[in-house]
Amino acid sequence: LTDLDEHALKELIANELGAVRDRSLGLTTGALDVDELTSQVSPLMSPLVWDLAHVGNYEELWLLREAAGIDPMRPEIDTLYDAFEHPRAERPSLPLLPPDEARAYIGTVRAKVLDSLSRVRFRDDDPLTAGGFVYGMVVQHEHQHDETMLATHQLRKGTPALLDPPDGALSAHDGSLPAEVLIEAGPFEMGTSDDPWAYDNERSAHIVDLPAYYLDTTPVTNRAYIAFVEAGGYDDPRWWHPQGWEWRNAKGRRAPGFWTREGGQWLRRRFGRTEPLPLDEPVQHVSFYEADAYARWAGKRLPTEAEWEKAARWDPDAQRSRRFPWGDAYEEGRANLGQQRLRPAPVGSFPGGASAYGVHQMLGDVWEWTSSDFTPYPGFTSFPYKEYSEVFFGPDYKVLRGGSWATHPLAVRGTFRNWDYPIRRQIFTGFRCARDAMETR
Numbered sequence: 001l002t003d004l005d006e007h008a009l010k011e012l013i014a015n016e017l018g019a020v021r022d023r024s025l026g027l028t029t030g031a032l033d034v035d036e037l038t039s040q041v042s043p044l045m046s047p048l049v050w051d052l053a054h055v056g057n058y059e060e061l062w063l064l065r066e067a068a069g070i071d072p073m074r075p076e077i078d079t080l081y082d083a084f085e086h087p088r089a090e091r092p093s094l095p096l097l098p099p100d101e102a103r104a105y106i107g108t109v110r111a112k113v114l115d116s117l118s119r120v121r122f123r124d125d126d127p128l129t130a131g132g133f134v135y136g137m138v139v140q141h142e143h144q145h146d147e148t149m150l151a152t153h154q155l156r157k158g159t160p161a162l163l164d165p166p167d168g169a170l171s172a173h174d175g176s177l178p179a180e181v182l183i184e185a186g187p188f189e190m191g192t193s194d195d196p197w198a199y200d201n202e203r204s205a206h207i208v209d210l211p212a213y214y215l216d217t218t219p220v221t222n223r224a225y226i227a228f229v230e231a232g233g234y235d236d237p238r239w240w241h242p243q244g245w246e247w248r249n250a251k252g253r254r255a256p257g258f259w260t261r262e263g264g265q266w267l268r269r270r271f272g273r274t275e276p277l278p279l280d281e282p283v284q285h286v287s288f289y290e291a292d293a294y295a296r297w298a299g300k301r302l303p304t305e306a307e308w309e310k311a312a313r314w315d316p317d318a319q320r321s322r323r324f325p326w327g328d329a330y331e332e333g334r335a336n337l338g339q340q341r342l343r344p345a346p347v348g349s350f351p352g353g354a355s356a357y358g359v360h361q362m363l364g365d366v367w368e369w370t371s372s373d374f375t376p377y378p379g380f381t382s383f384p385y386k387e388y389s390e391v392f393f394g395p396d397y398k399v400l401r402g403g404s405w406a407t408h409p410l411a412v413r414g415t416f417r418n419w420d421y422p423i424r425r426q427i428f429t430g431f432r433c434a435r436d437a438m439e440t441r
């Protein structure tokens with residue numbers, strides 16, 4: 001991105017806008033009838049048609065009104081698609097644009113964006129347009145909602161609407177990985193000051209000094225998690241955070257989301273189909289409290305987000321942090337990202353995506369819970385609006401890192417920070433464990 005001149009950058013932006021729109025339309029058409037697009041599968045999720053019009057309304061606000069100075073097209077609908085005015089639970093009862101109108105609206109917005117793109121100057125002294133930032137923000141936003149729509153699809157009942165893409169051969173597979181990697185004590189650079197499309201919460205780069213620790217080489221698998229379940233892990237309050245124990249009792253949780261047991265076998269429901277639980281895949285649909293309880297049972301703990309990021313980005317030989325675990329540029333075949341398959345890849349897949357420390361599958365597959373609250377980095381300033389990150393800072397949210405199989409490569413990097421309530425598990429969440437090392441420097 002940083003190497004492109006303005007013309008090439010605009011070409012990339014136009015292509016990425018097209019690609020993400022294809023993705024959004026793919027998640028809102030096909031086997032879905034109008035009723036399925038407008039109804040709600042869970043109070044945690046929006047009707048799909050809300051997400052669809054919301055991404056177009058966000059695009060209108062930022063790319064037409066703010067960047068291009070174009071007058072509002074339909075100011076009267078802004079309030080319907082303002083996420084802060086209407087929590088998800090009440091969205092199905094709003095007078096939303098019906099699917100056809102929503103598609104027409106976002107299509108008109110998009111045509112005007114592409115038309116105005118060549119006229120908008122990217123100015124180094126204007127943080128909104130420098131490096132195409134606001135366009136990157138809109139592309140990432142639509143991909144984030146596409147991932148949210150996939151979580152909605154996972155919760156849907158009825159005829160399956162999504163087809164597994166032909167899986168293709170997974171890349172080479174390493175079945176002989178050590179269980180843990182030692183990360184030596186010392187400082188590393190966390191966050192970024194120069195990634196043009198990074199969000200405010202990823203800024204600025206700052207040095208963090210960590211004691212030595214061990215980190216699991218791969219995410220925790222279904223096989224390993226079954227051992228916790230079958231050892232009675234859900235029935236022993238010793239392993240659970242008091243609020244986690246409360247949640248387990250109130251909700252009757254005894255296994256991860258979408259797991260069922262039949263005839264002595266563990267199964268899982270995935271996009272409307274039931275299949276045997278794939279033992280070598282990372283466990284998915286666990287809450288922070290479940291991840292935390294497993295880690296204690298295993299004699300470990302969850303990593304802090306600094307520990308996660310050092311293991312993913314720091315190159316101890318070069319004494320610098322990388323943008324991705326394997327280097328600074330995104331490369332196909334190094335991670336299971338971008339909805340190329342509708343599931344995490346077995347652990348040991350994508351050995352070419354390992355970090356300098358030899359930690360595997362840090363990007364893609366499953367979002368990884370960390371033990372850290374979502375708090376601002378030193379010197380944080382909100383940009384370009386405080387409802388993206390700032391209003392969520394505090395002890396209510398836990399940080400998740402690394403993206404899932406559903407996350408687009410443009411919407412994740414080694415510095416990217418996601419967050420959610422510790423009880424949530426409808427998103428594609430897993431975890432890996434850490435433990436202290438006694439090593440001294």
Ligand code: AVJ
Binds near residue numbers: 141145148388
């Ligand atoms: C960063 C994934 C927590 O989905 O709530 C979407 C992203 N912000 N629209 C979310 C977001 C505004 C956000 N997360």
Ligand code: FE
Binds near residue numbers: 054058083141
């Ligand atoms: Fe949004």
